[in-house]
Amino acid sequence: MNTRAASGLERGDRRFGLMLTAPGLAVLFLVIIFPLLFALITSFFDYTLINPNHDTFVGLDNYQEVLDEEYILTSLWVTLKFVLASVMIEFAIGFSVALALNSVTRFKNFYYLILLAPLLINPVVVGLLWRMILHTELGIANYAISLMNIDPVNWLGNANAAFWTVVMVDIWHQFSFMAILLLAGLASLPREPYEAARVDGASSFSCFIHITLPLMRPVIIVALLLRFVFAIKTFDIVFIMTKGGPGTATDIISYFIYRAAFFGLDIGRASAMSIALLLIVLALTIYLYRYMTSLR
Amino acid sequence: MHKGLLKRLLPHVVLLVFSSAILFPILWMLRVALTNKMNAYQIPPVWGNPNFNNFIEIFADNSFMGYFVNSLSIAIGTTLIALPLAAAMAYSFARYNTGGLPLRLAVLSSQMLPPVILVLPLFSLFLKASLLNTQTGMIIAHITISLPFLAWLLVAFFEGDIVIIEQAARIDGATRLQAFLRITMPIMAPGLLAAGLLSFILSWNEFLFALILSGPQTNTLPVGLSSYQSHRGVDIALLSAAAICAILPVFILLPLMKKHLIKGLSLGAIK
Numbered sequence: 001m002n003t004r005a006a007s008g009l010e011r012g013d014r015r016f017g018l019m020l021t022a023p024g025l026a027v028l029f030l031v032i033i034f035p036l037l038f039a040l041i042t043s044f045f046d047y048t049l050i051n052p053n054h055d056t057f058v059g060l061d062n063y064q065e066v067l068d069e070e071y072i073l074t075s076l077w078v079t080l081k082f083v084l085a086s087v088m089i090e091f092a093i094g095f096s097v098a099l100a101l102n103s104v105t106r107f108k109n110f111y112y113l114i115l116l117a118p119l120l121i122n123p124v125v126v127g128l129l130w131r132m133i134l135h136t137e138l139g140i141a142n143y144a145i146s147l148m149n150i151d152p153v154n155w156l157g158n159a160n161a162a163f164w165t166v167v168m169v170d171i172w173h174q175f176s177f178m179a180i181l182l183l184a185g186l187a188s189l190p191r192e193p194y195e196a197a198r199v200d201g202a203s204s205f206s207c208f209i210h211i212t213l214p215l216m217r218p219v220i221i222v223a224l225l226l227r228f229v230f231a232i233k234t235f236d237i238v239f240i241m242t243k244g245g246p247g248t249a250t251d252i253i254s255y256f257i258y259r260a261a262f263f264g265l266d267i268g269r270a271s272a273m274s275i276a277l278l279l280i281v282l283a284l285t286i287y288l289y290r291y292m293t294s295l296r
Numbered sequence: 297m298h299k300g301l302l303k304r305l306l307p308h309v310v311l312l313v314f315s316s317a318i319l320f321p322i323l324w325m326l327r328v329a330l331t332n333k334m335n336a337y338q339i340p341p342v343w344g345n346p347n348f349n350n351f352i353e354i355f356a357d358n359s360f361m362g363y364f365v366n367s368l369s370i371a372i373g374t375t376l377i378a379l380p381l382a383a384a385m386a387y388s389f390a391r392y393n394t395g396g397l398p399l400r401l402a403v404l405s406s407q408m409l410p411p412v413i414l415v416l417p418l419f420s421l422f423l424k425a426s427l428l429n430t431q432t433g434m435i436i437a438h439i440t441i442s443l444p445f446l447a448w449l450l451v452a453f454f455e456g457d458i459v460i461i462e463q464a465a466r467i468d469g470a471t472r473l474q475a476f477l478r479i480t481m482p483i484m485a486p487g488l489l490a491a492g493l494l495s496f497i498l499s500w501n502e503f504l505f506a507l508i509l510s511g512p513q514t515n516t517l518p519v520g521l522s523s524y525q526s527h528r529g530v531d532i533a534l535l536s537a538a539a540i541c542a543i544l545p546v547f548i549l550l551p552l553m554k555k556h557l558i559k560g561l562s563l564g565a566i567k
Contacts, residue, residue: 114315117319122517133324226563257412
């Protein structure tokens with residue numbers, strides 16, 4: 001009797017849960033899963049913007065073409081360099097700022113609000129803002145360094161400079177993300193280990209290495225993984241600042257696929273590339289998910 | 297003694313350096329927006345009397361007003377549709393574990409999806425369904441971002457003490473639906489509002505979908521701003537004024553959601 005009542009309750013729970021989930025799930029299927037399947041199918045066809053139809057099945061030809069494509073490796077290399085450089089520097093700056101912010105009491109809210117600002121600024125505005133500041137003749141940056149007797153820099157003009165300029169702008173835009181997440185982690189650390197270490201005469205530095213870092217590990221890993229995936233998505237600042245150039249210096253993967261689809265007009269081939277990118281991001285997401293659930 | 301002072305000052309030095317690195321470019325853009333067009337180009341900088349002429353000019357410009365209104369209605373439309381759907385989903389994830397791990401993973405993956413992957417099929421499908429350059433199309437596109445974001449974020453909202461209050465209501469004879477609609481939703485309303493504002497901002501700032509799927513009648517502010525760059529190439533005073541207007545609403549909303557921002561940024565991983 002009791003078990004029957006319990007299973008009745010359970011069935012009710014399940015039915016109610018499904019009822020609540022169904023509308024959202026239906027929309028999710030319609031606007032995300034269905035388009036993704038459409039992209040998967042398109043990747044096996046000769047589907048171009050000149051002939052946008054699934055009438056020529058080409059099997060794996062699009063994938064073969066992607067592998068043969070000379071510049072895809074360049075683009076992947078640029079993406080990897082961009083993601084590693086920006087996320088690592090953001091992490092270093094973000095951690096220093098988080099540690100500093102965690103140790104002050106005065107003006108804490110003031111600093112915190114300033115830190116939040118770049119995160120909320122439209123990426124297009126970020127790109128335009130820095131283009132204006134870094135303009136070779138009319139920008140304030142070159143004027144400022146000329147006061148220090150440094151020759152003007154052509155920030156977006158040559159390959160190497162342009163790459164590091166985009167990295168720098170991304171750091172300006174995103175380092176607060178790291179700072180704020182890591183600060184939340186620092187603020188929730190227990191006090192006892194530090195007090196015990198102080199009694200034993202440990203220095204601040206060894207406290208940081210032996211207490212802070214190990215305790216912060218989960219937060220650090222989550223913050224890094226999230227930023228890695230978000231950095232792979234980067235498109236806006238490249239579109240605004242460099243259009244992938246000069247040459248292929250800033251041709252990161254999102255921009256590369258965008259160009260293949262809307263300038264190369266070959267949606268089939270672009271779909272093949274995006275399916276490959278999807279697999280990479282999915283793998284990272286599954287890793288992140290397993291890590292996040294293992295923390296609970 | 298000196299060492300103690302240094303130790304206390306060092307964090308402030310670090311924070312001041314990075315705070316000014318953040319503030320200076322923003323204030324510089326504000327300065328350019330408030331000068332007249334000739335002074336905006338002077339290097340070394342010329343400090344004239346600040347005035348609001350650039351702001352008056354862009355608001356008198358029909359295309360700018362169009363972008364502004366498009367962005368506003370698309371962001372509001374997206375949030376109004378996505379928020380209730382996501383709240384119901386997140387609630388049943390949190391309370392009844394509906395769909396289990398696979399469904400949660402699907403929602404998280406949707407959130408991590410690079411937009412360029414989705415924009416290709418959406419473009420082809422919208423072309424067939426004549427949804428290119430329509431507000432409906434733009435709202436559909438932005439729901440692909442907002443719905444998974446909100447569903448994932450709100451799960452954390454529905455876990456915690458609220459369960460106890462709900463159980464009390466259920467013992468008093470409330471049905472599951474009543475407990476959800478009459479008890480949980482009102483109590484969670486401030487959190488839902490903050491989440492809704494985050495979703496509004498996601499849509500307001502979104503660029504790639506708008507670039508490809510919107511057209512002359514439906515261009516949003518980010519697309520409008522990016523086109524100013526080529527059309528008026530040199531008019532940085534007007535461009536700065538327009539950019540300030542694009543980021544201002546976000547800063548006005550900031551105090552309302554500051555508390556929930558960390559949860560939003562870390563996708564609920566860090567509270």
